[in-house]
Amino acid sequence: MCDSLSRAASIFFASKPVDKARSLIQDAATEKFMAQQEDELIRVTMVGTGTVFNPDRRGPPLYVIRKGSKPPLVLECSEGFWKRVRDATGANLFLLDGIDIAITHAHADHVGGLFPFEVGRHCARWMRGLHGGQVRVHGPHQIRSGHEAIKRAHLPEHRTEKLACSGLRFQPTKPGLSVVLSNGFSLEALPVFHGDPVIEVNAFRVTIDGVVIAYTGDAGWTEDTAFMLKNVFRGADVVICDASGGAKSGSARHLDTLHAGALAKEHDVQTLVLTHLTDFDPPEALEKACREAGFEGDVIIPNDGDEINF
Numbered sequence: 154m155c156d157s158l159s160r161a162a163s164i165f166f167a168s169k170p171v172d173k174a175r176s177l178i179q180d181a182a183t184e185k186f187m188a189q190q191e192d193e194l195i196r197v198t199m200v201g202t203g204t205v206f207n208p209d210r211r212g213p214p215l216y217v218i219r220k221g222s223k224p225p226l227v228l229e230c231s232e233g234f235w236k237r238v239r240d241a242t243g244a245n246l247f248l249l250d251g252i253d254i255a256i257t258h259a260h261a262d263h264v265g266g267l268f269p270f271e272v273g274r275h276c277a278r279w280m281r282g283l284h285g286g287q288v289r290v291h292g293p294h295q296i297r298s299g300h301e302a303i304k305r306a307h308l309p310e311h312r313t314e315k316l317a318c319s320g321l322r323f324q325p326t327k328p329g330l331s332v333v334l335s336n337g338f339s340l341e342a343l344p345v346f347h348g349d350p351v352i353e354v355n356a357f358r359v360t361i362d363g364v365v366i367a368y369t370g371d372a373g374w375t376e377d378t379a380f381m382l383k384n385v386f387r388g389a390d391v392v393i394c395d396a397s398g399g400a401k402s403g404s405a406r407h408l409d410t411l412h413a414g415a416l417a418k419e420h421d422v423q424t425l426v427l428t429h430l431t432d433f434d435p436p437e438a439l440e441k442a443c444r445e446a447g448f449e450g451d452v453i454i455p456n457d458g459d460e461i462n463f
């Protein structure tokens with residue numbers, strides 16, 4: 154028994170787990186991120202613009218909205234969340250406080266990174282002696298209930314194992330109401346339809362110094378539910394828009410760009426940013442459908458990592 158214990162101990166220290174954990178968080182304030190703190194631009198980083206259909210070309214949905222030295226608002230929490238945000242923006246979400254994460258719905262391609270993030274943030278902060286701090290997670294109730302189910306499955310001892318160092322707090326959204334985030338942005342959640350009423354889905358409208366950035370989440374088109382999307386598009390300067398429906402599918406699960414263009418035209422949207430792309434239709438076809446609907450504003454079809462500034 155002594156032999157096996159000492160062997161286990163020597164393996165543990167040979168791999169220097171403490172040093173590894175420290176190396177994960179040493180780049181908390183990279184030069185890139187700190188340099189961007191100095192200006193007053195609104196920065197939207199399109200960290201992930203893809204779907205499950207094209208993982209070799211694009212990552213799953215993930216967006217970061219920042220301004221100046223304020224902590225970021227992160228939209229969605231898809232797989233590989235922490236590393237992808239750090240690589241794209243320099244922001245280390247294991248260390249920063251006052252982060253808000255807004256998640257539209259409980260589908261895995263939107264929330265699959267949340268539990269690993271909670272565990273990773275807890276461990277990284279615990280190793281460094283950091284207690285307290287706060288990450289608020291905004292989204293429908295299904296986000297929280299799903300997270301608890303995943304925790305029961307992947308951390309069976311979770312009733313005794315506390316992950317308090319993560320600082321994760323759920324803040325269920327109340328559709329139609331706005332909350333003020335830690336960074337002063339206003340976040341309004343609105344219900345949208347995603348092909349099946351069982352799925353609770355929010356769209357979000359973020360207001361920063363009078364600029365309105367709307368994000369549809371996953372939302373399809375039906376005559377009966379179009380009013381929900383109109384509430385999302387209304388008066389927005391920018392709409393980050395689900396375009397998984399391609400150019401003209403008429404899907405009830407995901408918007409196509411013909412309907413997105415029509416909504417953008419009807420509501421005087423300045424800029425339409427197409428995302429959650431399948432790449433089934435080429436970018437030219439997506440934009441063409443927007444133009445056929447009469448939309449004359451800017452159409453942006455980004456790649457992962459592209460940053461849009463206002």
Ligand SMILES: [Zn+2]
Nearest residue numbers: 258260347371
């Ligand atoms: Zn979905």
Ligand SMILES: [Zn+2]
Nearest residue numbers: 260262263371
């Ligand atoms: Zn999706």
